Amino acid sequence: MTLRGGTRRRLRVGLIGTGVGVRTYLPGFAATGRGDVVALCGSSPRRSREVAAATGVPTAYGSYQELCADPTLDVICVASPNEYHYEHYVAAAASGRHVIVEKPAANCAEELTKFLEVPTAPEQIVLVDHQLRFNPYLRVLRDVVASGEIGRPYHLRIHQQGVGLLAPEVPYSWRFDELRGGGVRLAMGSHLVDLVEFLLAGARVDTVFGTLEPVVPVRYDAAGREHRVTADSAFTAVLRLGDTTAVLSASAAAATENLLDVDVLGTAGEAHFSLTGKLRVSTTTGSRVVDRPAGVDPDEVHNRVSVFKTSFVHLARALTEAVLDGRHEALAVGSFLRDQRPGLRTLDAVLRSARTSTAVPLD
Ligand SMILES: NC(=O)c1ccc[n+]([C@@H]2O[C@H](COP(=O)([O-])OP(=O)(O)OC[C@H]3O[C@@H](n4cnc5c(N)ncnc54)[C@H](OP(=O)(O)O)[C@@H]3O)[C@@H](O)[C@H]2O)c1
Incomplete structure (x- = not known):
């Protein structure tokens, strides 16, 4: 869109939460060449x-x-810690602006129901930041699976690991x-x-077996107080989806390198697919x-920046x-708030399975 005077309109973005929002x-918006984060708010005015x-x-x-009352914003990003998503989403949605909510939008399927009861305008985009769906390699991978080139997918394995949480001195926090959350x-x-949902479009999870592992069971906060860790730093899940089995594993407490293998x-x-080997497709x-x-x-291509950032x-x-040019088809691969229930039910089931072994x- 070109405004009077020849100025090209740029997307104006506001951030709630300054962790992943800033990182x-x-x-990310600057790299588009057409958008700017123009406002933010963190945990306090200071x-x-x-x-x-x-x-x-x-x-x-x-x-x-x-921030939500700023009438000049086009998009509000709810990028605060998980426990605040609902409160912040209610305000962002009421502003009438387009919204990106960080994943997981809700902490469980039951909480999602509250999110979906919040009214939004028909033209309002409410996207969840499942950004891997927009990754060019994973889009090709999805097309390869959908085309039938490798036949019926019977086994899907995804492993993600990141370094960071192995060190016992990482301070205790909401994580x-x-x-x-x-x-x-x-x-x-x-x-x-x-x-899994993206690559096996249309497949429904029937059964879930999961395990959770804290890795470091006790941590200390900034004031030196001891806390028992109640959340996992690594998990495994085996999902049965019709005649396909998906094996998922992730750890944020790896020792050496970040990996994403599919x-x-x-x-x-x-x-x-891997971050270094890229995508290889093989048939007989x-x-x-x-x-x-x-x-x-x-x-x-050269794996110089985190796959989540690119x-x-x-x-x-x-x-x-979508917002500036009206090209809504650009978001066709995206995951929207209304699409979150199956994924959250699966994540709920991983927790239940881990607790009961x-x-x-899932019905
Ligand atoms: N899609 C992805 O690749 C990706 C990657 C990482 C995280 N995430 C998601 O992003 C969200 C935030 O995670 P994070 O890693 O950024 O967490 P974080 O490192 O703990 O940072 C949270 C930020 O939010 C601010 N904050 C805390 N309470 C707030 C409040 N009540 N209102 C506004 N801001 C508040 C904090 O401000 P202070 O600095 O003042 O404490 C901090 O800057 C989570 O939902 C997480 O799952 C997504």
Whole structure:
């Protein structure tokens, strides 16, 4: 869209939450060349001012209510810790702006019901930040599976690991508290369960077996107080979906490197994705490597930046096209708030299964 005077309109974004918001959204919208984070708010007015000054974001709001009342924003991002998503989403939705809610939007399927009762306008976009769906390699992988090239997928394995939580000196925070939405089951598991839905479009989870592992069972907060860790830093889940089995594993307490490996075995071939090897598709007649799919950035090809950050740039680009150009089809692969129930039911079942050491059927 071109405004009078020839100025090209840019997307104006406000952040609630300054962790992933600053690490990923701020550079992500800037990288689109058509969007800017223009306002933020953190846990207190002082923290909002400090973070805005450090990052060059022009406006620091003292509260999320003030941010949501800013009529110049196009998009409000709810990127606060999980326990605040609902409260912040209610305000963001009421503003009438488009909304991105961080994953997991709700902490369980029951809580999602409350989110879905919040009224929104028909034209309001409410996207959940499952940004891996916008990753060019994973989009090709999904198309390979859907095309039937590797036959019926009978085995899907996804492994994610990140370094960070192995060290006992990592201070206690909401991440280690199950009741506050902590744990890798929700943090990483929400991505992996969403990828299963994305790659096996239409498949329904029948049965779930899961395990949870705290890795470091006791942590200390900034004041030196001891806390028992109630949330997992690693999890495993085996999902049965019709005639496909998905094996998911994730750890935020790995020792050396970040990995995201996705393997699909089919009755006529296989496909493997990894951050360094990229996508290889093999059938009995040969193999091909997809190393530069359309739209991929050199940082992604050479694995120089986190796959979550580069994938977010693609999501931000698609949202910008939808809002500024009216190209809503750019978001066709996206995961919207209304789509979250199956994934949350699966994550709920992982928790139930881990507590009871039994497989949990889903109806
Ligand atoms: N999609 C992804 O790739 C991805 C990656 C990481 C995280 N996430 C999601 O992003 C969300 C936040 O995680 P995070 O890693 O950013 O957490 P974090 O590192 O703990 O950061 C949370 C930020 O939110 C601020 N905050 C805390 N309470 C707040 C409140 N009541 N109102 C507004 N801001 C508040 C904190 O401010 P202070 O600095 O003042 O404490 C902090 O800057 C979670 O839902 C998580 O699952 C997504």
